[in-house]
Every structure is written in C-alpha cells, then in structure tokens.
Amino acid sequence: MTQEESPVSLADAPTRRLNMIEAINDALDIMMERDANVVITGEDVGYFGGVFRATAGLQAKYGKTRVFDTPISECGIIGAAVGMAAYGLRPVPEIQFADYIYPGLDQLVSEAARLRYRSAGEFTAPITVRSPFGGGIFGGQTHSQSPEALFTHVAGLKTVIPATPHDAKGLLIAAIEDNDPVIFFEPKRIYNGPFDGYYDTPASPWAKHPGSVVPEGYYSIPLGKARIVKEGEALTVLAYGTMIHVAEAVLAEKGVDAEIIDLRTLVPIDMATVEKSVKKTGRCLVIHEATRTSGFGAELSALVQERCFYHLEAPVERVTGFDTPYPHSLEWAYFPGPVRIGEAVDRLLGA
Structure with a gap:
C-alpha cells in the first residue's frame, strides 16, 4: 500500500506512466480485486468497456454479475445503485456523459444523499457515480456540460474532480471506499493526454507530465485535501x-x-x-x-x-x-x- 503524504513519495513504489483513462481503469481493477462488493454498472460498461474504454477488460476478468450493462435509463441506473448500496454492495455506476445525469438527479438528491441521515445511520449509500464531464471533444450541447455546482449544493453528496492520472487513481480508490455517495467527474478533455493549455493540439505526451507517474497497486488520496x-x-x-x-x-x-x-x-x-x-x-x-x-x-x-x-x-x-x-x-x-x-x-x- 502506498499512502499519500504531501506529495506522494514514489521513491519506494514501482510506477507506470498512464493517461487518465488507464489510471481510472487501474483503480477500478484494484478495487474489484480487493472487495467483492464492488460492482460496476452502466450503459455499455460491460462487453464494450465503456464509450471511453474506462472499464475495458473488467467484465472479462470479473464476470457479468459484477460488471454489467444497463438499459438507457439514468434514473434506473442510479436508483438501482442506491438499492445495491443499502443492501451492502459498493456500486460504481457510470453515467456515459454528465449531460445525461439529470434524470437520475432525484435519486441522488432524495435517496442517496439522505439515506444515512433518514435512517439514523442504520444504512449508508457507498455509491461512486463516475461520469466524463466538460467540453473539449466538440461534443456539442448534450455531451459537454459541467454541472458540478448542482451537486455541491446537495448536503450529503461529495464531489470530486481529478486533474491528473495520478490523482484520478488515488481519488477514485478513496471515493469507492467512502461510505457516502460521491460524484466523480472526469474531465474528458484530458482523458488521453495534455494539451498546450487552450487549444486541442497536444504539445507534449503524458510521459513528460509529472501527474502521469502513477504508483503500481493500491494507494488512496484523502478526499478533501487540495x-x-x-x-x-x-x-x-x-x-x-x-x-x-x-x-x-x-x-x-x-x-x-x-x-x-x-x-x-x-x-x-x-x-x-x-x-x-x-x-x-x-x-x-x-x-x-x-x-x-x-x-x-x-x-x-x-x-x-x-x-x-x-x-x-x-x-x-x-x-x-x-x-x-x-x-x-x-x-x-x-x-x-x-x-x-x-x-x-x-x-x-x-x-
């Protein structure tokens, strides 16, 4: 286990250079191996491996009962995840684009965020809702929104947004381990690598970016630490x-x-x-x-x-x-x- 200090010391840990999608896939893989209660659900997350390939290979490794596709129903995806969490699982539902999350907003606000309080601590909602957000891929109005402020307004939800592969892995592991619902927004403009700051032409590969140095194996970055x-x-x-x-x-x-x-x-x-x-x-x-x-x-x-x-x-x-x-x-x-x-x-x- 590599535990973050400030910053993470990589001196004694083997590392790899990964882009953000690879780091997210690695975090999911590690948590599914460590905890049989972790399940992944969402549109095209199974055989296809997700529209951005963040869940690629996980169904083949862990089976269709732990990584499975759903109908195109965000309300159903998140609602089912609330039930799974109350039952004792740790679901990680993927909403294909943040723009599609609104039909599931009632389940997040009225059920997931309030479950611990309304049950006096008897139940919790350890759900991590992953979703690519923001622009940068010319996705237009329905594939490019940044709705993070909607979720920061809701008491009981945590909102996480990584900026590097290193942080994406460590923060996602911490989110999955958290006993409260977490909205985990992934900036898709930098999914595959950096850019020159404001245009879409890559200026340098991730290999030259310090955030691409990702420790092997398990490590977590505490939520709430800048x-x-x-x-x-x-x-x-x-x-x-x-x-x-x-x-x-x-x-x-x-x-x-x-x-x-x-x-x-x-x-x-x-x-x-x-x-x-x-x-x-x-x-x-x-x-x-x-x-x-x-x-x-x-x-x-x-x-x-x-x-x-x-x-x-x-x-x-x-x-x-x-x-x-x-x-x-x-x-x-x-x-x-x-x-x-x-x-x-x-x-x-x-x-």
Whole structure:
C-alpha cells in the first residue's frame, strides 16, 4: 500500500506512466480485486468497456454479475445503485456523459444523499457515480456540460474532480471506499493526454507530465485535501480538472509568480490550504469551465471573501464559461483561455 503524504513519495513504489483513462481503469481493477462488493454498472460498461474504454477488460476478468450493462435509463441506473448500496454492495455506476445525469438527479438528491441521515445511520449509500464531464471533444450541447455546482449544493453528496492520472487513481480508490455517495467527474478533455493549455493540439505526451507517474497497486488520496501545483507569491489561482493545465500554461506564458491550487475535491473542500495561500498572496483568481452564474466559483469567491477579507489587496476575480447554452462551433471561445485569464491577472496585479 502506498499512502499519500504531501506529495506522494514514489521513491519506494514501482510506477507506470498512464493517461487518465488507464489510471481510472487501474483503480477500478484494484478495487474489484480487493472487495467483492464492488460492482460496476452502466450503459455499455460491460462487453464494450465503456464509450471511453474506462472499464475495458473488467467484465472479462470479473464476470457479468459484477460488471454489467444497463438499459438507457439514468434514473434506473442510479436508483438501482442506491438499492445495491443499502443492501451492502459498493456500486460504481457510470453515467456515459454528465449531460445525461439529470434524470437520475432525484435519486441522488432524495435517496442517496439522505439515506444515512433518514435512517439514523442504520444504512449508508457507498455509491461512486463516475461520469466524463466538460467540453473539449466538440461534443456539442448534450455531451459537454459541467454541472458540478448542482451537486455541491446537495448536503450529503461529495464531489470530486481529478486533474491528473495520478490523482484520478488515488481519488477514485478513496471515493469507492467512502461510505457516502460521491460524484466523480472526469474531465474528458484530458482523458488521453495534455494539451498546450487552450487549444486541442497536444504539445507534449503524458510521459513528460509529472501527474502521469502513477504508483503500481493500491494507494488512496484523502478526499478533501487540495494539491499545491505550484507555489508563488503574486496571487492565488483556484481551479480544478482541465483548468489546472490551462492556468499553468497561461501563467507560465505571462511569467507570473502565481500559486496554483488544484482543489481536487469540491465537497469537502480544503479551505485551510486555500485560506493560507490567499492570506499570503493577497490576491485570488478562480477559474472554471462551467457557466458563471451560480457556478462553484461563486461559492469559492464568497468563502475567500469571508475568511480573507482583511488580507485581500484586490477583489476576487472569476474567469468562467459564459451564461449561454454550450456553443458547439465556438467551443474554444467558450473556455477560459489566455485572453480572458490574462486580462483577469492584469486587473488583479494592477489593483
């Protein structure tokens, strides 16, 4: 077992270089081998191995009673998972795209999130709902949404979004082991490798990215613990998922000494790390791909203002997606990129 410290020490553990899909598949494989109660369910997750191949080979290895396909019914997939969890299993349902999760929202909000409380602790809902989210593959309006804020609003749900293969594996293992329901969103724009920060042309293989070094075997990363991607003094950048790589690229290009924090877990959130950083830098920039109004960046801005007000040298800035339906043909203009992030940085540093 390799237990994360800060950061994970790879000195004594054999490692592999994996992309995010491979790391997720590895985590599922490990947990299915360790715990016979772990089952995988969803559309095309069995014989086909998932639309993005995240479950490839698992049905052949563990059988059709533990990795099985479902009808096209997200309400049924999540509802059945609630029943499995109450019975004692640890289901890992896959929703093929986050855009399809809405029919199952009632089951998540009214059943999974409340099961522990309404049963006075007699039952729990150890469900990990995996789903690719966000844009970057020209999937259009029904394959590109970022609905994470809907789930962070629901008491009883945990929301996790990894940014690297290393974190995807460790966080997914921790999510499956958790006794409460976890929404595990996987940024599909970086499923297969990194990019140059804001265009879809790969700039370098994952082999050159430190997050692609993934320890062999079992390890977990505690939910609710952020990662300091880069230390800095000029300002604090808060982001998650794909936007971590965007922030790194843009700020490096501008030569700004920013401290970049990968939240990793939105709920529970590591406010201790955020607060310490903002109090040090005095400036805060929040970046996310989802629409601006009522996005998770609004909550982050409020938390930073409440806890760090007397240390702030400028108002908290947000760079987000626009308050529009997801634009298929204008996808790359919709994403936070070098122009809008650069303008926000200039405002913060000029205040």
